Amino acid sequence: MNEKDLVSGCQQGDNSSRRHLYDSYAQHMMGICYRYTGDVRTSEDLLHDGFIKIFEAIHSFQYRSEGSLKAWMSKIFTNLSLEYLRKNSLRDTFPLDEYPEEALVDTEYDFDRVPPAVLMQFVAELPAGYRTVFNLNTFEEMSHKEIANRLHINESSSRSQLARAKATLSEKVKNYTRQHE
Amino acid sequence: MNKKVDDRLTKEFRKRLENYELPVSEGVWEKIERDLPPVHTPVMRIVWMRRISAIAACIVLLLGMGWYISTVCLETSEQVELSEQVELPVSKIPQMIKPTIEQQPKLLAVNEIKKERDIPTTPTPSPAEMQSDQGDRKGSPLPAETQSDPPPAETQSDQGDRKGSPLRTEWADDPVIWKKSKRPVTLALAYGNQRTSPSTDLEGWYPRTFSNPMTLLKDLLPDNVSVTGVHYDMPVAVSLSIRKQVAKDWALESGLTYTYLKSTETQSFLNGSSTSKDIRLHYVGVPLKLVYSFYDNRRLSLYASAGGMLEKCVSGRESVENTTTDLSISELQWSLSGTIGANYNLLDAFGLFVEPGINYYFDDHNTVQTIRKDKPLNIGVQVGVRLTY
Known part of the structure; x- marks a missing residue:
């Protein structure tokens, strides 16, 4: 069943289409939620709320091309995750102290030796502020201005959070490769 | 570099x-499925079309009802208003008739007609005398007579009975004169509320009282x-x-249904x-x-109903001039009705509904005049709350 048929079935309220949609995208959406929240249980709660929201709103979704459904769903889960972070752990995670916006990051190591699950774990272990800005910049490809507007912070704060996130991740990857030589 | x-x-x-x-835990989908809104069938588009059609029908019916009500009310008001504008040279009216007026406290035109029939004939050709000439009607029950004689038929029979009466002949032969008259009284009398039932409307009883008002005025x-x-x-x-x-x-x-009817005869x-006389009936x-339900979901339900009702005047x-007397109506009132309705549930067990519909009231053969006799076919709307258990 392609995306178009899946959308059509869900719009008509067909339960098997709903289940098919869930089976097709749940793990990917779970990955997004975990990447933002860093917590499996919270991610599953968001997964539940997100799919309820999707099934309620799918009548307003207009299919354009293959991939548009996945992109639409990813946006919904990203927004849900950001909303959760805003209400919970993100409030006090942006320190006022400045940090070098362009930190020196040592990347003289082989990324291929680090499994994706480990990379994901490194991201999840980041402080909420670092993790959020890193996600928005790396995966949503948002500029610091856009991040600042989205999170209601200063651009400089966004830059310093990102620099700290990358420095931390670089250090973790370097240690991992060193330990697994 | 950096x-x-x-x-x-x-x-x-x-x-x-x-x-x-x-990977996602096993129970997540079950929880989602449990919390999902109700599954709709693939025929949802058809249901939506039905819903839209039903709503459109409701709107059309409500608009029609509004037009009907406003028209009837306007016409009734105009009758009363214009009847009060009658101005005649009272000084020229023969004095010999005046005592008769004092002996006729009844207000209904039909009652007055009956009384006038009992007045001894005088040499002067008066409406009372003309009524007494209607030999074939003497002794017949008045309300039945009133309702069973529509104006055109009555005019025809009057023509036969009263060939010697120039007034009646003139009225019957040249009804155009009536319509062309510029006098308010003639306009008022011609504007009868006869869209539904002419039994007691001005045009319905007026010719029985006298023939051609134009001539009579002259x-x-x-x-x-x-x-x-x-x-x-408006009945409540x-x-x-x-x-x-x-x-x-x-x-x-x-x-159980309680209905209040009020009418004022001037x-x-x-x-x-x-x-004037007020009649209040309970x-x-x-x-x-x-009741047939053709659409039903958790919030909205649309339905149509048909049936009948048996009513008793309790x-x-x-009331006439500060004097109130009881009216006894022992006859039962039968009626038929057809409605369409929409119910919207504000809560699971509590909803608001609106039911526009049409009612037909059968003649209960009682002498008391009500809107149901005058207009047996009515359009009405009911609104209310509904509890569901």
Whole structure:
């Protein structure tokens, strides 16, 4: 069943289409939620709320091309995750102290030796502020201005959070490769 | 250098984690499925079309009802208003008729006609005398006569009975004169509320009282001739009903209905005086309806119903000039009705509904004049709350 048929079935309220949609995208959406929240249980709660929201709103979704459904769903889960972070752990995670916006990051190591699950774990272990800005910049490809507007912070704060996130991740990857030589 | 290195880290993470998938626990889908809104069938579009059609039908019916009500009210008001504008040269009216007026306190035109029939004939050709000439009507029950004689037929028979009467002949032969008249009184009398039932409307009874008003005015009518207008207040009904589903999409509905009817009859005499009478009637009825539900979801349900109702007048009063007398109506009132309705549930067990519909009231053969006799076919709307158990 392609995306178009899946959308059509869900719009008509067909339960098997709903289940098919869930089976097709749940793990990917779970990955997004975990990447933002860093917590499996919270991610599953968001997964539940997100799919309820999707099934309620799918009548307003207009299919354009293959991939548009996945992109639409990813946006919904990203927004849900950001909303959760805003209400919970993100409030006090942006320190006022400045940090070098362009930190020196040592990347003289082989990324291929680090499994994706480990990379994901490194991201999840980041402080909420670092993790959020890193996600928005790396995966949503948002500029610091856009991040600042989205999170209601200063651009400089966004830059310093990102620099700290990358420095931390670089250090973790370097240690991992060193330990697994 | 830093920028380049920094880009590498970003790209590597993006490449490896952009489509990263994480296993999900088994119970998540079951929880989602349990909390999902009700599953709709593939025929939802058809249902939506039905819903839209039903809403459109409701709107059309409500608009039609509004037009009907406003038109009827306007016409009734105009009758009363114009009847009060009658101005005649009272001084020229033969004095010999005046005592008769004082002996006729009744207000209804039909009652006055009956009394006039009992007045001994005088050499002067008066409407009372003309009424007494209607030999074939003497002794017949007055309300039945009133309702069984529509104006055109009566005019025809009057022509036969009263060939010697120039007034009647002129009226019957040249009705165009009536329509062309510029006098307010003639306009008022021609504007009868006869869209539904002409039984007691001005045009319905007026020719029985006298023939051609134009001629009568010219020939100086006696002042016991009057113009009667009837104004009906909008009936008010309160009902308590219970509905029981008997099959899929079908239900029976019954209960108790209280209805209040009020009418005001204003009689204006040609000498300028007028009197009025209020009639207040209270009915209690038991309806029985068959209800078909053609759309039903958690919030909105649309349905149509048809059935009948049996009503009994439990109290009736007639007020004339600060004098109130009880009216006794023992006859039962039967009626048929058809409605369409929409119910919107604000809560699971509590909803608001609106039911526009059409009712037909059968003649209860009672002498008391009501809007149901005058307009047996009515359009009405009910709004209310509904509790569901």
